Amino acid sequence: MANAMHLRWRLAVPDPQEEALCAWLEARGSSAFYREADPPRACYAYFPPDQEAPDPAGLAAFPGVDLLEAEPFGDEDWLAKSREGFGAFEVGARFHVRPLWDGTPGPADRLDLVVNPGLAFGTGGHETTRLCMALLEELATAGRLGGPILDIGAGTGILSLAAHLLGGRALTAFDIDPDCGPAMEELIQLNAHLLKGAKPYESFVGTLDHPRVQGPYAGLLANILLETIQELLPRMAEVAAPGAWLVASGILAERTDEALVSLVSHGFKPVKVLKEGEWIAVLAERVAA
Incomplete structure (x- = not known):
């Protein structure tokens, strides 16, 4: 009997379309979706043998997506195909992923x-993650990772792990996505060679209003969408120490100007903006009330 055939789509996807496209594909049976870390940073979507791929004409709803x-491929090629496009790379001055x-x-x-690509957002390959890790390196150099630190929308927990390895302590990481719970635990296991028995962060699945959010915090990490940041800023201001x-x-x-205005209006003074590609990361400080 012939092997069941999987299907892989290779797509060109502008950064602003990535999240919406991923949700669209998942709703239509895609079993995995990821973007290459290196240029040209193509995106890949996988469909299992028992799932008919969506009509490509539906991609017209996403400007710039092509x-x-x-490419169909057999069961024996699944592992190799799923690993294509994700190799090792360096981040900032201190990290190799x-x-x-x-x-x-x-x-x-x-x-x-x-890292285990595909479980949750946060493998170090996306510009936003790399930018945040670079800012964490600067904070470490300035001796500002003493904690406590809260990682909001932590994904795999990679930023909390990076902060711990840079000297950060008393870290708590959480995400609203249930898949992120196992992903955060797995990241600790995968990096036992660096941690040597230490637990880099406490983690939970929930929201910023969860009882385990106990401020005031000396630092906040929020590598999430701007709309979500804007929604959470009032609560973030409440749990951040002066x-x-x-x-x-x-x-x-x-949307840099919009982001900076939002931060200022909720008591966070922008200190530095880093840019890579179409994305930015902002370092800000909580102004004393």
Whole structure:
């Protein structure tokens, strides 16, 4: 009997369309979706053998999205296909990130992070994650990671792990997505070689109003969408200590002014903006009331 055939779409996807397209594909049976870390940063969507792919004409609802290739492949190729396009790479001045199937450690002068692509957002490959990690390095150099620190919408927990490895303590990470609970625990297991028995962060699935959110915090991480940041800013201001830092990303560069105005209006003074591609990250400080 012939092997059941999977289908892989390779797509060109402008950054602003990525989240909406991912949701559209998932609702139509896609079993996995990811973007390459390296240029040209194509996106890939997978469909299992028992799932008919959606009509490509539906992609017209997403400006700039283009289906570059639709490739069928057999069961024996599934693992190899799912791993294509995600290799090891360096982030900032201190980190080397590699997928769990790559057994080659990074350079001795870098922290060798191991991630499992696909479980949840936060593998280090997206510009917003890299920008946040760069700002964490600057905060570490300034001795400002003493904690407590709250990671809002943590995904896999990669930013909390990075903060811990840079010297951060008393970290709490959470996400509203139930899949992120196991992902955050797995990230700790995958990086046991760096942690040497330490638990880098406490984690839970929930919202910013969860009883486990106990401020005041000396630092906040929020690598989420700007709309979500704007919605949560009043509560973030409540749990941030005077002088606390906020690293915020998931913000398109074209909306920089809007983001800065939102931060200022809720008592966060922008200190620095980093940009990569179409995305920015902002370092801000909580102004004393």
